[in-house]
Amino acid sequence: MKQHIFFTGFMASGKSRTGRALAERLGYPFIDTDAEIVNRAGKSITDIFAQDGEAVFRQMEHDVIEEITKNETPQVISLGGGALNQPENLKIIRNSGTIVRLWAKPEILSERIGRKNTRPLLANLSDEERLAKIKTMLKEREPIYAQADFSIESTNDANESHVIERLLHLLKFWKSHALDVLPSSGGRYPIFIGKNIIPETSCLLEGLCLSPKYDFLVCTDTTIAKVQNEALHQLRGQAGRCPIFKFQAGERNKTLHNLNQLFSFMLHRGYTRKSCLLQFSGGVVGDMAGFGAATYQRGIPFIQFPTTLLSMVDSSVGGKVAVNHPEGKNMIGAFYQPQAVVCDLSVLKTLPWNEYLAGLAEVVKYGVIYDEEFFSYIEQHVEDIKQKKNDILRHLIFRSCQIKAEVVSIDEKESGLRAILNYGHTFGHAIEKLTNYEMFSHGIAVSLGMRVAARVAVSLGMLDESAEKRQNALLDALGFPKSFNVNTEAAWNAMAIDKKAEKGSRVYILPTKIGEVQKVVNVDKDIIAKSWSAIQAKEA
Ligand SMILES: NC(=O)c1ccc[n+]([C@@H]2O[C@H](COP(=O)([O-])OP(=O)(O)OC[C@H]3O[C@@H](n4cnc5c(N)ncnc54)[C@H](O)[C@@H]3O)[C@@H](O)[C@H]2O)c1
Numbered sequence: 001m002k003q004h005i006f007f008t009g010f011m012a013s014g015k016s017r018t019g020r021a022l023a024e025r026l027g028y029p030f031i032d033t034d035a036e037i038v039n040r041a042g043k044s045i046t047d048i049f050a051q052d053g054e055a056v057f058r059q060m061e062h063d064v065i066e067e068i069t070k071n072e073t074p075q076v077i078s079l080g081g082g083a084l085n086q087p088e089n090l091k092i093i094r095n096s097g098t099i100v101r102l103w104a105k106p107e108i109l110s111e112r113i114g115r116k117n118t119r120p121l122l123a124n125l126s127d128e129e130r131l132a133k134i135k136t137m138l139k140e141r142e143p144i145y146a147q148a149d150f151s152i153e154s155t156n157d158a159n160e161s162h163v164i165e166r167l168l169h170l171l172k173f174w175k176s177h178a179l180d181v182l183p184s185s186g187g188r189y190p191i192f193i194g195k196n197i198i199p200e201t202s203c204l205l206e207g208l209c210l211s212p213k214y215d216f217l218v219c220t221d222t223t224i225a226k227v228q229n230e231a232l233h234q235l236r237g238q239a240g241r242c243p244i245f246k247f248q249a250g251e252r253n254k255t256l257h258n259l260n261q262l263f264s265f266m267l268h269r270g271y272t273r274k275s276c277l278l279q280f281s282g283g284v285v286g287d288m289a290g291f292g293a294a295t296y297q298r299g300i301p302f303i304q305f306p307t308t309l310l311s312m313v314d315s316s317v318g319g320k321v322a323v324n325h326p327e328g329k330n331m332i333g334a335f336y337q338p339q340a341v342v343c344d345l346s347v348l349k350t351l352p353w354n355e356y357l358a359g360l361a362e363v364v365k366y367g368v369i370y371d372e373e374f375f376s377y378i379e380q381h382v383e384d385i386k387q388k389k390n391d392i393l394r395h396l397i398f399r400s401c402q403i404k405a406e407v408v409s410i411d412e413k414e415s416g417l418r419a420i421l422n423y424g425h426t427f428g429h430a431i432e433k434l435t436n437y438e439m440f441s442h443g444i445a446v447s448l449g450m451r452v453a454a455r456v457a458v459s460l461g462m463l464d465e466s467a468e469k470r471q472n473a474l475l476d477a478l479g480f481p482k483s484f485n486v487n488t489e490a491a492w493n494a495m496a497i498d499k500k501a502e503k504g505s506r507v508y509i510l511p512t513k514i515g516e517v518q519k520v521v522n523v524d525k526d527i528i529a530k531s532w533s534a535i536q537a538k539e540a
Helices: 015-026 033-041 045-052 054-069 087-096 106-116 127-145 160-174 202-207 222-227 229-238 256-268 283-298 309-315 345-350 353-370 372-380 382-386 390-410 417-422 425-434 442-459 465-478 488-496 525-535
Strands: 004-008 030-032 076-078 097-103 150-153 177-181 189-194 215-221 244-247 275-281 302-306 320-325 328-335 340-344 507-513 516-521
Touching: 004 015, 015 030, 015 076, 015 160, 030 033, 033 045, 033 054, 033 076, 045 054, 054 087, 087 097, 097 160, 106 127, 150 160, 150 202, 160 202, 177 390, 189 390, 202 229, 215 222, 215 229, 215 256, 215 283, 222 229, 222 244, 229 275, 244 256, 244 283, 256 283, 256 320, 275 283, 283 302, 283 309, 283 320, 283 328, 302 309, 309 353, 309 390, 328 425, 340 345, 345 390, 353 372, 353 390, 353 417, 353 442, 353 465, 353 507, 353 516, 372 382, 372 390, 372 465, 382 390, 382 465, 390 417, 417 425, 417 507, 417 516, 425 442, 425 488, 425 507, 442 465, 442 507, 442 525, 465 507, 488 525
Parallel strands: 004 076, 004 097, 030 076, 097 150, 189 340, 215 244, 215 275, 275 302, 302 340
Antiparallel strands: 177 189, 320 328, 507 516
């Protein structure tokens, strides 16, 4: 269980003082790992380093961390400077609590350290020398501090109770922290899932070191601006009343032309690289604003506040951002990760049933491609899912994001495993293209595509017919459309320019059982054509 609160930060950042004050406020014990080591060794850290060497110190530090984190009573723990640098410590610490980084401006640190003059590494230096050395050390240690879940400023003027109030606010928000995504290219970002959490996000912006340094802008679409007006303004208020930019709702507006209007809006208002986009919408604007963030002045931070189920379980996670081109969907894009994803379940209240269903298609997909147990969970909770019950929704979103995060952490850029996420998509994209992206939303098209893909797998002898039936029965129970008549030749041609087609070959993701899929290249055209019968309307 994640019950402890860990403090990290540079010397004199106030870890012990603030840690103690927080512990007192919460009624938790306070432990300083360095003090604990000194206590156990019966000598100072300087002496341990000098007499026994750093390796002995690190082992003692590891033993202390391992032991105290086993305690089931929540504790506030101040960590020594190098503790997070050891991967085995980091793993234990992450699994057992929240890591808070306390930071202060170098000038403030220098003034505090100089006043006492007791830190061996920075003793007996002039003010200028000490400040310069602190700046260099902070730069070197930044990768360690970046491991913290959130940061909080320790200023000289703020009295302790003010810092504690901010910390308590952040820790309350962090209760909705569900998981972290660790893209294979490095970095890490948190996903939050909770009810009514948008009005609490000002502390998140501070905790991610964006507020008050950055200028914010909220992106949304015209429909959401109407139906989620209150939440939109709550979000805007979190970032200090920032402007709102509205795209026209709808897939056909996911264009470079419309994105350029966002760029003009930002340039005319003087947004610099120190800007952050808060995108409050479904996958269409999410993809567009994300690509905007990836390219505006060579990249600015953005946070996803998804408003559709599909964008919560799929498009907001994984870092694919793009706009469409007349030649194909998502043809112009990038891989660019958000700073965080905030899924507020409350906004799903206004989501039309069809859009909700579109998200459920992706949820079912995760069960089919990766996790039979999750598939069974969905089967067992069909009625609760239809009623959008919060606890069930939270689990659906959590497990879906977890599966996607797991896949993306192995293969961010779709050179291998990530392709399994395209289950149902090759056929679904063909349906979307043949219907000008107007008849079905993306998720519904994917659900039809899953039926066709399962039929291809059965035709190839890879999948039991009973598994195909099980998948389709769940889709039926949830209320997905069962049929759509396609011109198989037109569909074959539409699939040819699917960007998932590898050069000279066609790639299909096909199930071998519920919970497992395989990549298959170049299936016979006839088998594909016949498999469309899986969604052909039956003659009366
Ligand atoms: N980046 C990725 O990895 C990825 C993955 C899957 C899908 N996508 C993309 O996502 C897009 C589809 O996303 P989507 O299904 O969220 O569509 P969407 O963004 O168009 O939203 C669907 C409709 O619902 C409305 N809406 C959104 N939230 C609402 C709410 N809370 N209440 C009422 N109405 C609301 C929107 O205005 C829109 O009309 C596609 O463009 C697809 O390519 C991207």
